Amino acid sequence: AFMQDIVNNLPETMWFGGITTVSKTDRIEVTINLNSNSLEDMVWWYFLLDRSSKRYSNVKISQIMSNGDFYNTQLTFSYDYKV
Numbered sequence: 001a002f003m004q005d006i007v008n009n010l011p012e013t014m015w016f017g018g019i020t021t022v023s024k025t026d027r028i029e030v031t032i033n034l035n036s037n038s039l040e041d042m043v044w045w046y047f048l049l050d051r052s053s054k055r056y057s058n059v060k061i062s063q064i065m066s067n068g069d070f071y072n073t074q075l076t077f078s079y080d081y082k083v
Contacts, residue, residue, distance in 0.1 A: 001081050002028060005055060009048055011041035017072065027057075027080040035072045039064065042071055055080055 002021075017033035036042040042064065050059040059077040066072075 002079055005079070005081075006030075006032075009045070011036070011038065011045060013038040013041045014045060024078075027078045030075075030077050030079050032075045033072065034075055035070050037070050039066075039071050042073065046075065049075070049077060 014034065014036040017035050019033075020031040022029040034042065034045075046059065046061050049056045057078045057080065059075065062074040062076075064071055064073045
């Protein structure tokens with residue numbers, strides 16, 4: 001359910017450079033290295049997670065960098081699966 005949730009609304013201009021998860025009693029702590037060809041899509045997805053309080057909390061984004069070809073950043077958040 002976790003992977004399906006996070007890729008469900010992921011714009012096609014974005015991809016993960018890596019995902020780290022730490023299982024807690026009632027949630028998963030997640031760190032995603034995020035890449036995108038579109039700065040707008042990257043920011044839109046961050047706000048989507050941040051406003052989806054049903055399952056995501058403590059959503060934080062690090063500095064967005066550009067290497068000339070694409071943008072990258074790191075997102076951290078807590079994921080709590082609720083039906």
